[in-house]
Amino acid sequence: MISLKNIYKKNKITIPIIIGILVILFILFFRLSSIVGGMNYLEIATVNNTKDIATIVNNGLNEPYNLLQFGVNKITPASIFSHRAISVLLTIPLMIFFFIHLKHKYGKYTAPMVTVLFASSAWLLHSSRSSVPTFLYISILGILWFHSYIRSSMNYNRIYLLGILLLSFLIYIPGIIWFIIIGIIYERKILKALIKKLNRQNIIVMSLIGLLLIIPLLYGLVKTPGNIVNFLGLPSSSPNLLTSVKLFAEIPYNLFIKMPYSPMIWLGTVPLLDYFSSAMFIIGGYKLIKNWKNDYSKIIIIAFILGSILYALNGPVSMIVILPSTYLIIASGLAHIIDMWFRVFPKNPIPRYVGLTILSIAVLAVFAYQTRSYFVAWPNSNGTKSYYRHYPS
DSSP, X not given: OOOHHHHHHHTTTHHHHHHHHHHHHHHHHTTXXXXXXXXXXXXXXXXXXXXXXXXXXXXXXTHHHHHHHHHHHHHOTTOHHHHXXXXXXXXXXXXXXXXXXXXXXXXXXXXXXXHHHHHHOHHHHHHHXXXXXXXXXXXXXXXXXXXXXXXXXXXXXXXXXXXXXXXXXXXXXXXXXXHHHHXXXXXXXXXXHHHHHSOHHHHHHHHHHHHHHHHHHHHHHHHOTTHHHHHTTOOSSOOOHHHHHHHHHHHHHHHHTOOOOOXXXXXXXXXXXXXXXXXXXXXXXXXXXXXXXXXXXXXXXXXXXXXXXXXXXXXXXXXXXXXXXXXXXXXXXXXXXXXXXXXXXXXXXXXXXXXXXXXXXHXXXXXXXXXXXXXXXXXXXXXXXXXXXXXXX
């Protein structure tokens, strides 16, 4: 006789993951269209700029996202839910990529905890539940997923094709080209060995597919040459050195102490990270710097610094670009805490599970704090309400 108890015993890892996915889906879609009434002026600008196919094609940047917005404009132009749902639907696979990468790198305990921290962070929720394409910077997680995938699959044709498709999507995002270059340099030996195992015909066919997919970007850059600097993540005019240094220096201050008052996108002046995440970030940063000789440590630190520099240039790149690397540093810190605890109790299961329970409670407390901040405190702020009075048409 089949019972729920037997199902759980056979799938004790799968069921918690399914529950986690359902919770993440719930918080991503909950009150998506009604949390703040209308839309802000940036969302309306995105909607209006994606009504004309010629405008999208001539611009080139963020084109896959803009084409989806164009489709919504044709089908349900007045639906706030539909416009914002595009961001949510693109975020979901990135969350899966994030979990897969963490599980591959840090194991079964760290992966679900940090995924919950990441998915419930007000920082991510503000970004991914808006119809503004700045959230696309978390697509860097796709590069991390590919890093894990090429080490777990033996289907070389599929690896190459997925790499081409991923590259063809990411390259449309302003400034991401630098992260792609870093990823290629980091994986150069594996990619070189991979290409050697493919026959020339397959390489040509799949490379042509990739070329076809980026032709709209190339056309847009030729049609509007001024977008080339934005494609590189650089400002249209010469950056103010003093302003850039100030923005770069303020990043730790924004992460741990205080954010500038901007009620349209954030709650008051609370920092981007809570106390627990801040502590894990500091520990993780120390751990990665200490293991600087490790290539993975280098790639995470370089990604964080590169993202910080691109943001500080005050061009098209949003601060969201450091969101993935920030939580990877947090993952390093949490993994280090768990590893140290397990070394103290290598065989005794009771203190091992007590430690995991304490950390799980801390993660759930952060989950409650961050979701309350986003779903309750922020939308009920008078400053926030004043920005969300616009509606698509």
